[in-house]
Amino acid sequence: MTSTAASVLIDAHHHLWDLARRPQPWLDDPALASIRRTFTPDDIRSTATRSIAGRRLHSTVVVQCIPDVPETEDLLALAEREPLIGAVVGWADLTSPAIGDVLDRLLAGTGGTYLRSLRHLVQGETDPGWLQRPDVERGLAAVRDRGLCYDVLVRSHQLGQAIRLAERFPDLPQVLNHAGKPSIARRELADWERRMRLLAGHPHVVCKVSGLITEADHDAWTTTDVRPVWDVLLTSFGPDRLMFGSDWPVANLAGGWDRWAATVDELLNGCAENEIQALVAGTATAFYRLPPVTGAADLTAHARTQDS
Template sequence: MTAPALVDAHHHLWDLARRPQPWLDDPAVTSIRRTFTPDDLRATATHPIAGRRLHSTVVVQCIADVPETEDLLALAAQEPLIGAVVGWADLTSPAIGDVLDRLSAGPGGTYLRSLRHLVQGETDPGWLQRPDVERGLAALRDRGLCYDVLVRSHQLDQAIRLAERFPDLPQVLDHAGKPPIAARDLADWEREVRRLAGHPHVVCKVSGLITEADHGSWTTADIRPVWDVLLDSFGPGRLMFGSDWPVANLAGGWNRWAATVDELLSGCAENEIQSVLAGTATAFYRLAPASDGGDAAARTTRGDG
């Protein structure tokens, strides 16, 4: 009997010898200022969730750099663990369509499923509504790609307007819109995330929450209010598990987050668990379905089926 799969819908990889990550110069992230590989992920992601072990993943860009995306795509073509890539390209460029076509035609290009931009770092309160950005988003839509929305809680109005203006572009809210868990002030975030969830083409990643909490003292009780809002507003059929590893190492790591999600799912039905842990991500990122029942650590050949 095939064991149910676990999909990690959001993690990162970087090789500092090949491509610098300037954001790692921040003293607050010294502990993750090293290279992280798929083998590192296999070695650390050992805690099951609802009896499931890691089967496949979605690797997500870190820097605004097309060559990084090319690296990730080429890696996906060789690495059995990776099922899809969320890349980066300049949405404001008049040549965005040509860049997307080139990425899709290059090594591993079939693994490109979505693009992401670090809107959280943009000071323009209407960045996602700029005409040049919307032209780029239309290029994504026209090529059957998706968009990963990375905003902070005070920018959720941009995500809502994006959903309104692009109802035919599949969108996923990364890290649940970064709720201010450490500040224990979720009212504004909850109001906006419920508005966003009113758009059925938007799904949400249950990821990145522990790094929004107090890194040294958070407990499941700190995360549960956010989980309850997400479950009630999006429903399990529009939620997907993500680790945000290795950034998650700043606040406990892959296994501690997995154990927390396991606890949060304890009251859910099996079909709801399936959605959160595999179904939503598989549908959104068009991942190959689990076919062998084995965990990722044991897989040595890709089943692209």
């Protein structure tokens, strides 16, 4: 497959884990039994076969799952030897007084050049002002000062924290994961939409079009269910501040990589070529500072060179 900048697709949000190497306690939830196994780069290669607007998967951004620095080190080492991975979103304890030293060690270590952003699972924090805690803000300043970005993971009712973060850190590039997890299944979108439009008023914040199908009815969702969220994202952020992400393999709970890709392909109908390019590749490339596409990208060749 010959790739040019106008013919590639970037998955800006997926996960990998090796349960034999590093347990994932969150998978103990019985509802997650179907994804309670190891997932490798070869798995996403064989899974991600559907094109979007004629573009096929070229590179990815792999995102941390657990609050564990060794997991981040594993992902960075994997990125160094795995051509499919263009960037890593890692984890470090933002509340730690040693956060700067930890980040410096990660950046200087194996695969450290692939670390582009940090993420904390704020969605699991009960403090309604967690992102505004003084120790957290000190950690975020350390992230900013090292030229890194921040991936914001909050639920719909926590979007106020994301807005305050945007206000207080205008010089920290931020990307909202999973569009703030709107309540698609319950069709309760009014408060989410109001907060999203406020957040979109901050130009240094972009948004991932990811994780939406797992916020819908896993067994019965259709494109019609997702479209109201899509319309809000397009009219508030615009395609230049949106990026496609699969949230694979979590997406397998609600249809999988190819079904989500087919849905995005349908939703893009009516968009201009430059808008499509931004959403499926351009925004992610700029935000995560991914290498420009200059030649051929053959995923089977990637598989052959994985262990070289």
